[in-house]
Amino acid sequence: MGLLSKKDAALIKDPLADNNPITIQVLGICSALAITAELEASIVMSISVLFVLGVGNVVISLMRNIIPSKIRIIVQLIVVATLVIIVDLVLKAFAYELSKTLSVFVGLIITNCIIMGRFEAFALGNGPWRSFLDGIGNALGYAVILIIVGFFRELLGSGTLLGIPVLGDPIEKTGLYAFGYENNGFMLLSPMALIVVGIIIWVQRTRNKALVED
Amino acid sequence: MGLKSNLHNLKEKYKGKKMAPAFNALHTFLYLPNETTHNGTHIKVADDLKRTMNTVIMALVPCLIFGMFNAGYQHYLALGEIEASSGFLGSTFWTWDNLVVGLWQVLPLVIVSYGVGLAVEFLFAVIKGHEVEEGYLVTGMLVPLIVPVDIPLWMLAVAVVFGVVIGKEVFGGTGMNILNPALTIRAFLFFAYPTWMSGDKVWVHGAVERDQMIAAGENLDAISGETILGAYAQNNSVAYDYWDMFWGIIPGSVGETSKFLIIIGALFLIFTKIGSWRIIVSTLIGALVMGLIFNGVVDMGWIGDSSKFYGLMSVPFWQHLIIGSILFGAVYMATDPVTASQTNKGKWIYGFLIGFISIMIRVFNPAYPEGVFLAILLMNVFAPTIDHYVVQGNVKRRMKRLKVKTA
Numbered sequence: 271m272g273l274l275s276k277k278d279a280a281l282i283k284d285p286l287a288d289n290n291p292i293t294i295q296v297l298g299i300c301s302a303l304a305i306t307a308e309l310e311a312s313i314v315m316s317i318s319v320l321f322v323l324g325v326g327n328v329v330i331s332l333m334r335n336i337i338p339s340k341i342r343i344i345v346q347l348i349v350v351a352t353l354v355i356i357v358d359l360v361l362k363a364f365a366y367e368l369s370k371t372l373s374v375f376v377g378l379i380i381t382n383c384i385i386m387g388r389f390e391a392f393a394l395g396n397g398p399w400r401s402f403l404d405g406i407g408n409a410l411g412y413a414v415i416l417i418i419v420g421f422f423r424e425l426l427g428s429g430t431l432l433g434i435p436v437l438g439d440p441i442e443k444t445g446l447y448a449f450g451y452e453n454n455g456f457m458l459l460s461p462m463a464l465i466v467v468g469i470i471i472w473v474q475r476t477r478n479k480a481l482v483e484d
Numbered sequence: 485m486g487l488k489s490n491l492h493n494l495k496e497k498y499k500g501k502k503m504a505p506a507f508n509a510l511h512t513f514l515y516l517p518n519e520t521t522h523n524g525t526h527i528k529v530a531d532d533l534k535r536t537m538n539t540v541i542m543a544l545v546p547c548l549i550f551g552m553f554n555a556g557y558q559h560y561l562a563l564g565e566i567e568a569s570s571g572f573l574g575s576t577f578w579t580w581d582n583l584v585v586g587l588w589q590v591l592p593l594v595i596v597s598y599g600v601g602l603a604v605e606f607l608f609a610v611i612k613g614h615e616v617e618e619g620y621l622v623t624g625m626l627v628p629l630i631v632p633v634d635i636p637l638w639m640l641a642v643a644v645v646f647g648v649v650i651g652k653e654v655f656g657g658t659g660m661n662i663l664n665p666a667l668t669i670r671a672f673l674f675f676a677y678p679t680w681m682s683g684d685k686v687w688v689h690g691a692v693e694r695d696q697m698i699a700a701g702e703n704l705d706a707i708s709g710e711t712i713l714g715a716y717a718q719n720n721s722v723a724y725d726y727w728d729m730f731w732g733i734i735p736g737s738v739g740e741t742s743k744f745l746i747i748i749g750a751l752f753l754i755f756t757k758i759g760s761w762r763i764i765v766s767t768l769i770g771a772l773v774m775g776l777i778f779n780g781v782v783d784m785g786w787i788g789d790s791s792k793f794y795g796l797m798s799v800p801f802w803q804h805l806i807i808g809s810i811l812f813g814a815v816y817m818a819t820d821p822v823t824a825s826q827t828n829k830g831k832w833i834y835g836f837l838i839g840f841i842s843i844m845i846r847v848f849n850p851a852y853p854e855g856v857f858l859a860i861l862l863m864n865v866f867a868p869t870i871d872h873y874v875v876q877g878n879v880k881r882r883m884k885r886l887k888v889k890t891a
Binding site: 451452465472 | 636672
């Protein structure tokens, strides 16, 4: 990596696997369960969090020396809320249908533990460039899990990907459906998202025993 | 030399290798191994886990055989080819034709259930390098008994993989599971493929197929096999009398219809001390109490016959025990020693709540008028909590006694 020093590159790479915000730190689970029934919603949610966390980390990092520590949570909340409102309005303007699917969960990015967690743990103590990388890295780690879960839930639950039927038509009985295949309704229910995340955690910890804590 | 020594030789050959658990399991399942210890005195106990499991299976066999006959009987009865059987020994029930349909429909369920389930068990034993656990022997027998006869086999296979892996193996295998694996499998099927698990078509073999033929334009009469609970939930009249329900010549999941054979199985389990009579009795008491409350609500006139709950609420309370699968659940599911409460007082609470909640879900669930499996799974989750408080209560009482004595 010529562009980034080794230390900086780790900021992006670590959250993708061994320090993943969802599977290792178990943060941001709420939205991972709520909006992953469709791949498209997962992707849009990921991009929203990417924007909010990337920009938010930089803003907090720039202000870190002038924020009185007693009211830092309030300042952080104002920064997140501002960014989330921007995302929300952009979605309403350019992707209205999708913003309805995501409903309150865009607003709930404000309370997403990953964001406050990164502000507290990283941006308050590091410079803007490193904070930016950290924000991007953690948002990508969040995105990876959301997209994996969304992929399986939409594929097995609705037989589509990004709204495009890939397994045939369930009403006309083409493709896989001709053989008696049926969509798995359980996949569309929230508990299944928890189970899929659980399976990802299981696979990850089996591959890397160092992650197993007791 | 016979099979036993062959298995023994295979076992010796693979000792320490990856596949060893698989051969060990086959060997000890069929025979008593030759190895004996050479020093020290050991107490030999015959009722090990395999013996326990086999006893439960023996108690289930009558239900399975009855289920096969019933599958054929319901099929031909719905087609109008035979007369309704009068009583348990009716001439049109125990016929060869019925059994053939039953074998053809039910045996594949049994084979898929055992084949897939044991394959998963063996796979995990080989990966994790421990002995194969016997836990699936009973689960594999229960699964075909608690699904509708026409369930597609691939769905059953998917559900069995899910149930064994998520319901049991992730927790560490047999004895560590929180949820009853057989009910996990049923719950998976119920939530994943609701059209195959509820409604008035799936309970009788051929009804779904007949529907498809009619949809394709053939001139046939639709056949339906509404369950009794289904009829009550729609405020319809029920075409079966109490003896039909007791003997079990009614539509339903494969093995749960005959209350008569379940009671025999229950007595067998209680007599051999495999099943806990406390759980069975308290479950039935819980169901009766909830039934009485609902009857009371109807008697007080708090709910009119226009209410959608009227049909199920006005069922005489004792009748709740002979319709639906409450009895099967109480005898074979709730008593699972791993997932039930361990303390005697805890068993009473655990069982009572299962019965109570079962009937509550049965009446109020708008999508599916039965809730035994949901109630048992729910109480499986709470069983350790119940035990905790029973034990703590006991500790507190004895501490008090100690204080009085020493004071």
